[in-house]
Amino acid sequence: MSKFNLKELGLKDSTAREFESLYKDKYLGRVVCEQKNCYRVVTESGIINAKVSGKIMYDACSREDYPAVGDWVAVDRDEDLQGDAIIHGILKRYSKFSRKVAGVKNDEQIIAVNIDIAFITMSLNSNFNLRRLERYISTAWESGAKPVVVLTKADLCEDVEEKLSEVLDIAIGVDVLAVSSLTNEGIDKLKQYITKGKTAAFIGSSGVGKSTLINKLLGDERLKVGEVRQGDEKGKHTTTYRELILIPNGGVVIDTPGMRELHIMDIxxxxxxxxxxxxxxxxxxxxxxxxxxxxxxxxxxxxxxxxxxxxxxxxxxxxxxxxxxxxxxxxxxxxxxxxxxxxxxxxxxxxxxxxxx
Ligand SMILES: Nc1nc2c(ncn2[C@@H]2O[C@H](COP(=O)(O)OP(=O)(O)OP(=O)(O)O)[C@@H](O)[C@H]2O)c(=O)[nH]1
Ligand SMILES: [Mg+2]
Ligand SMILES: [Zn+2]
CATH class of the missing domain: 1.10.40.50 (Probable gtpase engc; domain 3)
Incomplete structure (x- = not known):
């Protein structure tokens, strides 16, 4: 009996067809988490540990050639009782949100793949910065996902309307929401984007309240939430890895660690x-x-x-x-x-x- 419905986990028909034509004796799964070359993959039967095959490693030229959170992959088993399952292939990605790794190297860091919506989160207090927002929106458009700006901590802002209109001026063709996890303002509107079969990633600086929002959507305190520094209200990088989470009666969301800076690739x-x-x-x-x-x-x-x-x-x-x-x-x-x-x-x-x- 299946434990998970892959369509509810965001599987698109095109990916399912690609899998059927390429991998006859494999299982289809989605990467929910990645830590030091070890992957957690959800299949119809459950969540298993997996590693990439030697061929994937040998053929890889860059980070892009390895699985990332949100990827659909072909695994050799749907259980890991005899050891980690092996990932033999990565299905075609329909969107990819990535940035350049900080420093002189031009390596790419993948934030999330196969996302329908990129929730660009920015708080309405000290994190508010229109120029940074333009950078995030440009990257989101390039990713192939639909950008939606989520202005958080509305309860801490005295001129929400003014800030909203400043954002609307620069976020051309992009939906903009003001929300508060404290007062629940805007949460219902946010929920309307996360429908069955859709995947959304929360992306933004540390401390803006990404994990708090996901906990709201889940209705429990599953994700760790951190304090912000006194003074500049910067977050303390509480979320340390990317994770894909199934929302009951809704779609799928990806929590990501807060970014210090968004260095761009070719966007x-x-x-x-x-x-x-x-x-x-x-x-x-x-x-x-x-x-x-x-x-x-x-x-x-x-x-x-x-x-x-x-x-x-x-x-x-x-x-x-x-x-x-x-x-x-x-x-x-x-x-x-x-x-x-x-x-x-x-x-x-x-x-x-x-x-x-
Ligand atoms: N007043 C207020 N505080 C909030 C709101 N949302 C989150 N916070 C607080 O902001 C702090 C940071 O929240 P997190 O959810 O951990 O932020 P994050 O974006 O996940 O941060 P990283 O995981 O470090 O990237 C916590 O102390 C939350 O309680 C809100 O709407 N209003
Ligand atoms: Mg977090
Ligand atoms: Zn000119």
Whole structure:
């Protein structure tokens, strides 16, 4: 008898079809948690421990080639009584929210995959920052998930309406909610997004109340919630790993550890989507290649002068565009390097075979 219904766990028809065509003698499961190369995977029969196959490890060029929380995977068993099950393949991802690892390396860190909604959480007190929000929204658009802004701790804010309108001005085409886990304001609205079969991830800085909100949705205190520092109200990084949680009578949510900074990968398309207002204005510039600096007939500069868009928003747009372009170049070089690596691996295999014959 099945314990879990995979559709309720977010399984889409396309993924189910892909699995059936590729893996005849395997079981389908979803990664709920990952800790030091050890995965917890939910299948129809229950939750099991699993590891990746040697082939996945051998073929992997980067982090992207390993399973992440939210992934659908093909496992060899649906029980782990005789030891960890083996993950033999990762099904195609329909969305991926990732960032660049902090520091000089350009490695990618995957925050969540196969999510329908990215709840961008920001508190209405000291964590409130429109420029940071633009960065998160751009990344969310790039991820393929629908961004929804969740402004938390409404009970601690005296000018909710004003802040809401500031956010609505910059979050073009994005739903924005103000919520409070203390007074329950906005919680019903939030619940409407998390319906059966949908997957939503809570993403944002530490201490904004992501785990508290998920506990609200669960109706119990399952997730650990932490204090915030006195003074700047920064969180203490209470959640330390990503986890996928089934909401009774609802969909699936992913809790994520609070981020210090969101370093971006190549999110060029996401930036274009987030800053549609500026992109559209730029079409009216006199010169096609206008850099919106000092050219005559610049529609963007005029909009700034007329107060239609703020100078800060414009500056952030330029900054994000440059960062994304830089990362695009880096990623291109890496892809070329990886394809060479794959070729070398293939040649080595061939050589190995030839020597055997
Ligand atoms: N006043 C008020 N406090 C809240 C609200 N939501 C959360 N808090 C408090 O904020 C603190 C941090 O909450 P968490 O849920 O741990 O925050 P988090 O975003 O999960 O933080 P990390 O796990 O560190 O990323 C806790 O002390 C909560 O009680 C709210 O709506 N109003
Ligand atoms: Mg947390
Ligand atoms: Zn211009």
């Amino acid at each position: 060029s398309e996401g930036v274009e989507n987030s800053f549609k207002d500026i992109e559209e204005l730029a079409l009216n510039c006199k010169f096609k290649n206008c850099t919106h600096n000092a050219e005559p007939g610049c529609a963007v500069k005029k909009a700034i002068q007329d107060g239609i868009i703020s100078e800060d928003r414009y500056k952030n747009y330029i900054k994000l565009k440059k960062e994304a372009e830089f990362m695009a170049k880096k990623e291109k070089t890496k892809r070329m390097r990886d394809s060479k690596k794959v070729k070398v691996k293939k040649n080595n295999c061939k050589k190995g075979l030839e020597e055997l014959v």
